[in-house]
Amino acid sequence: MAIPGVPDLLGYNENQFFFTVELKISTAKKIRFSPHQIAFHKLHPKNTFILVKALASRHQKLDEYKLYEGASIEQLVACGSSLDACCSGLDACGLLLASLGAS
Numbered sequence: 001m002a003i004p005g006v007p008d009l010l011g012y013n014e015n016q017f018f019f020t021v022e023l024k025i026s027t028a029k030k031i032r033f034s035p036h037q038i039a040f041h042k043l044h045p046k047n048t049f050i051l052v053k054a055l056a057s058r059h060q061k062l063d064e065y066k067l068y069e070g071a072s073i074e075q076l077v078a079c080g081s082s083l084d085a086c087c088s089g090l091d092a093c094g095l096l097l098a099s100l101g102a103s
Helices: 035-043 070-082 090-099
Strands: 009-012 018-026 048-054 064-069
Touching (some): 018 070, 035 048, 035 070, 048 070, 064 070
Parallel strands (some): 018 048
Antiparallel strands (some): 009 018, 048 064
């Protein structure tokens, strides 16, 4: 049984760096969060991330991935996917998470 608000992924990379990732799918600019998810990221602003997959539309040919820091949860709720991400593209997001904690 999951605890409400805990992110979907608990990660640990080769640099022995622990992080969490909340997974979201968006069909519009707005991204939905539960009050528990917002509270988690406010209480744990470090080493937490939100990965948003924007589904392709008629005007957009490919799905788009954006990674946000958990500390930006309130801005993400207010601005949605128009907020600047720390990286875009699934490969770039994976590389960023893999590089966390590197000296």
